[in-house]
Amino acid sequence: MRALRSAGRRVGGRLLASLPALFGVVVLTFLLMRVLPGDPAVFFASGPSAGQEEIDALRKELGLDQPIPVQLVRYLDDIARGNLGRSLTTGQPVVADLTRRLPASLELTFCALVLALSFALPLGILAALRPGSLLDHAVRLVCTIGVCVPTFVSGLLLIYVFYVLLGIAPDPTGRINIFASSPPEITGFLLVDFALVRDWEGWWAAASQLVLPAATMALFVLAPLARMTRASMLAVLGSDFIRTARSLGLSEAMVILVYGLRNGGADTKVR
Template identity: 40%
Template sequence: MRILRYVGKRLIFIVPQLFGIILVSFLLVKMIPGDPAVLMLGPFATEEQLAKLRAEMGIEGTVLDQFWIYLKNLVQGDLGTSWQTTQPVLLDLFQRFPATLELITISLFLALAIGIPLGVAAAYFKRSMVKKFSDYYGLLAGALPDFWLGLVLIFFFYTLLGWAPAPLGRLDIAIIPPTPHTNFLIIDSLIEGNWQALWSALGRLILPVVTLGLINAGPILKMTQSTMERMLESDFIRYADTCGLPRSVVIRRALRNSLPSIVTIVSVLYGFLIGGAVLVEIVFSWGGAGQYAVQGVLNADINPVLGFVLFSAIFSLVIYLIVDLIYFAIDPRIRS
């Protein structure tokens, strides 16, 4: 019951939160110099042509007028059109957001699979090689740029060894893509039983996932290690030792108490990576949401940028809601 009330409250607040985010990002985007009408029609367009186009695009009048127009369209599910792709932004985002989500979700699972065990081991065995290794690992993961690591991986595994597929998008062009139900390639090809597409998609995922996974395991490792260290020093873990509980029980208890911090860092990384993976997306020609937004910014294509911000905001709010629910499940002190 409590939890339902809590979720209800959170959902009510989502609307004003989104409004605030849209308002702020709208104003910020409007500050980017450049007139899309000029960019679209070229240097030889007449004033009349320009004015007509601006009216069509809803970019005439004051900024607030424009915001009002944007909001009205938004309520009807119209995020405007991108003049670069000449498609509705909503459609573009439905294609590109899943591409990014697929990539970063799998990457985060890899990062968790590396970070948590290493962090736990480094915290428990204080004077071991594992601890030294994880210290260096954390340092390196923090210092290396992800796109650089991606390029190195491409050089070794594609250029030199030829083990990995070409870094040219999510699917081999020679393969017929599955019908886009969800636009998550893995899910779509599973739905259709298109094993060829599935195989190709998975193959193409390997290098970018490894890139992002290795880099993002760093913060997860560090957070796990430091929280675990604190937990292992805590009174109740010391008391569990005093009671002679087996090592496995002691570690499990410490890890469970560390979970809230780990969940928090993962949620932060998740939200960040939607846009933060953009360099890796570019390196692998991924065609993801971040790439789409950056193109928009560079070409004064406002609607994709706003659409991207809106999508990311909704995604982040959903993630934070899920995080809160996880806290709820883990910690009885929050429940009561």
């Protein structure tokens, strides 16, 4: 319980410390939207062919005829009340769009996290067991690429290699194939909904569309995790208790996974 309270205080402190930065980002975004060319009233009034009276009425409805400080106060008040306005793309309320698309985004994030954890720990351990080897250099190269290359660049590279060159990935046109029908909206999670209705062909199509974006996100998470695992394991594998465990005749898997990995994680937390 004490550890949970301490973790809660740390999380709460981080959230409070992030509020000034979040406020600055909101204000900067508001000012940029007012400086950039274009008039939202013209867009929502069915394009440039709309009459001036219609545009002026819509500007008044949206509050765009008010001074900038008044618009900013109204903007902050709408955000605080959860009113994010209408989307310029769909014309629907932003909250409705977020609610409808959030489950698929969470599904993608969860798959990317599972993929990253599945590869980061084994790669970090193998690199630490063979320092200076070709495998170690390959893992360090992957970690460097994952940290230095932006996700939109690595995503384009994966599309080019696996879709354009090799032709083994599905076309990156959306969350599901454009020719496939969507499942009944039960939970909002596409893989779960396909499984609930036992549409395994649709499930496989949705899963295949998920591979490239999940791999792109996983590479960004995998890199620091593999690097930290390698560093902590290198520090632990030369310890006296590891040599003692090996001298007692314990299997190498038990030495690495039970003693090395557990104490390597504790060493990382301490640092």
